[in-house]
Amino acid sequence: MRYPVMLIDRDKVLNNVRVIADMCGSAGIDVWGVTKGLAGDSRLAVLYSEGGFKGVADSRLRNLRKIQESGLAAPRQLMRIAMPSELEDVSCVCDVSLQSEPETVRRLDEICASAGLTREVLLMIDVGDLREGFWPRELPHASEYFAGLRGGVRIVGVAANFACASGLLPSRENLERLVSYRDMLQDSLDCELPVVSAGGTCCLKVVEEGNAPRQVNQLRVCEGALLGMDTAFDREIPYLERGAVTIVAEVVECKHKPSVPSGEIGMQSFGERPVFIDRGVRKRALLGIGRQDVNVDRIEPLRDDVHIVTASSDHLIVDVTDADSLRHHEGGYRPGDTIAFRPLYPAMLAAATSEYVDKIFFARLTQSDD
Ligand SMILES: *Cc1c(COP(=O)(O)O)cnc(C)c1O
Numbered sequence: 089m090r091y092p093v094m095l096i097d098r099d100k101v102l103n104n105v106r107v108i109a110d111m112c113g114s115a116g117i118d119v120w121g122v123t124k125g126l127a128g129d130s131r132l133a134v135l136y137s138e139g140g141f142k143g144v145a146d147s148r149l150r151n152l153r154k155i156q157e158s159g160l161a162a163p164r165q166l167m168r169i170a171m172p173s174e175l176e177d178v179s180c181v182c183d184v185s186l187q188s189e190p191e192t193v194r195r196l197d198e199i200c201a202s203a204g205l206t207r208e209v210l211l212m213i214d215v216g217d218l219r220e221g222f223w224p225r226e227l228p229h230a231s232e233y234f235a236g237l238r239g240g241v242r243i244v245g246v247a248a249n250f251a252c253a254s255g256l257l258p259s260r261e262n263l264e265r266l267v268s269y270r271d272m273l274q275d276s277l278d279c280e281l282p283v284v285s286a287g288g289t290c291c292l293k294v295v296e297e298g299n300a301p302r303q304v305n306q307l308r309v310c311e312g313a314l315l316g317m318d319t320a321f322d323r324e325i326p327y328l329e330r331g332a333v334t335i336v337a338e339v340v341e342c343k344h345k346p347s348v349p350s351g352e353i354g355m356q357s358f359g360e361r362p363v364f365i366d367r368g369v370r371k372r373a374l375l376g377i378g379r380q381d382v383n384v385d386r387i388e389p390l391r392d393d394v395h396i397v398t399a400s401s402d403h404l405i406v407d408v409t410d411a412d413s414l415r416h417h418e419g420g421y422r423p424g425d426t427i428a429f430r431p432l433y434p435a436m437l438a439a440a441t442s443e444y445v446d447k448i449f450f451a452r453l454t455q456s457d458d
Pocket of ligand 1: 122124147167168249287288289290308309310311312
């Protein structure tokens, strides 16, 4: 095996997908599996489909194209507001896209109609997270905005984000508002808009508690399925498995060194001024993984007796003094040993997009077969 590597436990992910799909299914909600957490890996898209998610969603067109090229039949949804320059590709790659600019919808309609295609659009509505989306006072003008579409685009519903830019949490109240905006749009456009879509993982809590309005019928989920975590509500999701994704790095140096540097201290390589606590001489392991590959503030060693000290672009330093005493082999940690970490969402994203980190999907019974 080459290191660093991100290991994805297929059984755990699949289990999470099934549990989420079943729970949401009982509430009348279709789940779309968000693949951006693993950079649109088509192996993840396959797991999502196997486990009962209705489609795959990603913020990057490039990721959706990879999934399209893999031949998977699941419908594809583009979640990031499309750049006007990529609409041609959107029309070829995406069955559904989230949109918030009338002009962009009209251009997409032109392109699709000219190519003899019909693509679905969900209108993004900003219910208060203040990232993308129509502002409610725009909605009564919808019939002007979308007059004269040529049938290249079919507006099928509304969508909203929670806890993306501002950390706004979903609630029965703001989801009901989303439904009421859908109703306003239906009146304005004089057509049925059957889809009410919410994202992401934080919405599971509202579903669990029975507080999702029955009109909400689509959820877009990533973090929960992969990590069993809900960052927005700051919780481990009790009915999901954590530990489906681990990052493993290899030790390249192991030495006893003081815990405080000697001499005048300036900025380290990432422009931060480190603070040191004198804990005496400690055994430090230097790992071949760095800030280029992961967000070091967002990984935690699986062993609680291994402690992260600091990192530079290509190295991560961990204190293994406590762990060493429990190791069986003579001398404790040494070069060639590996240390495993659990990534939080930002670290998983960074590792997923680092070409220096291999990604291996494995199944517990059959060993690694990818
Ligand atoms: C990333 C993303 C999601 C998934 O969010 P999680 O909290 O990771 O489940 C949903 N919707 C949009 C628009 C996103 O960008």
